[in-house]
Amino acid sequence: MSKGIIQLCYRKIIDANSTKLWDKYVFDDTHQEFFMQAQLYNQEGKFRTYHEILEKNPQAEKLHFLVSTAAVGYIQQLNGVVPEVTNAFGKLCLSFENFRFEIIQSHISDKQQHRVAIYFYSKPLLWIDTIGNQLLVSHSAQIQEEQETDLIALQPLLNISSFKATSTII
Numbered sequence: 001m002s003k004g005i006i007q008l009c010y011r012k013i014i015d016a017n018s019t020k021l022w023d024k025y026v027f028d029d030t031h032q033e034f035f036m037q038a039q040l041y042n043q044e045g046k047f048r049t050y051h052e053i054l055e056k057n058p059q060a061e062k063l064h065f066l067v068s069t070a071a072v073g074y075i076q077q078l079n080g081v082v083p084e085v086t087n088a089f090g091k092l093c094l095s096f097e098n099f100r101f102e103i104i105q106s107h108i109s110d111k112q113q114h115r116v117a118i119y120f121y122s123k124p125l126l127w128i129d130t131i132g133n134q135l136l137v138s139h140s141a142q143i144q145e146e147q148e149t150d151l152i153a154l155q156p157l158l159n160i161s162s163f164k165a166t167s168t169i170i
Contacts, residue, residue, distance in 0.1 A: 003143060006135075008094060008122040008152075009161035010082050013104070015115040022083070026074050031114040033070035034106045037063055042108075049113070050106040068101035071118065075099055082120040085158060088134065088151040095139070096120040121161060 014023045014030075038053055039045075041060040047053045054060045080095050087093040100119040107113035126138040126147065133154045138147040143166065152158075 003166045004127045005124050005164040005166060006127040006137070006160050007124055007162040008085075008135075009159045010085050010094070010096075010120045010122075011157040011159070012083060012118045012120065013115065013157070014118070015104075016112045022074060022077070026071050026116070026118075027114065029070040029074070030067050030116050031106065031111050033067045034063065034103065034114065035108055037066040038106075038108055040066075048108050048110075050103050064101055064103055067103060067116075071101055071116075075118065082122065085152060085155075088153075093150045093152065094120075095123045097123050127160075127163075 014027050016027065018024060018027055034050070038050070038060070041057045041063065042053045047056060050060070050063065053063075078096075080097070081092050082094040082096045083092070085092065085094040098121040100121075102117045102119070104115040104117055105113055106115070123139070126140060126143065127135060128138060128147070128149065129136045131151065134151040135154065136149055136151055138149050140147060
């Protein structure tokens with residue numbers, strides 16, 4: 001069976017409808033940070049939404065990074081484990097090494113319109129097979145005669161973000 005090294009990416013969307021406490025903290029703090037940082041690119045206060053500000057000032061693209069600073073502490077609380085991605089036993093199982101923050105939409109005064117995404121990029125995984133709608137992976141990216149594995153269900157917002165073929169056949 002041929003194998004490959006993959007990296008998974010999980011896109012977590014946080015908005016006014018988010019119910020988990022961690023999500024609510026990220027929602028509140030990133031909206032507050034957006035409100036403050038947007039003033040740099042909207043000094044006359046003419047524009048209300050992220051997209052209006054960006055349309056008039058392309059430098060506002062930096063708001064993704066600037067607002068992400070409000071989420072970094074919460075992301076560190078995850079201890080390198082992607083939220084909501086579980087194995088066949090229902091346990092969180094996917095480690096991440098990088099993340100990217102995105103403002104999907106936001107409004108300076110209407111917090112209900114604030115919507116952000118955090119992309120969690122997993123550590124490299126050895127993709128062994130696909131069984132039904134589940135990926136059989138090993139958290140060791142090294143091919144060994146015996147591997148510990150996890151079954152991770154394919155689900156909305158989970159994507160294989162990179163693949164590197166390996167020529168070894170076991």
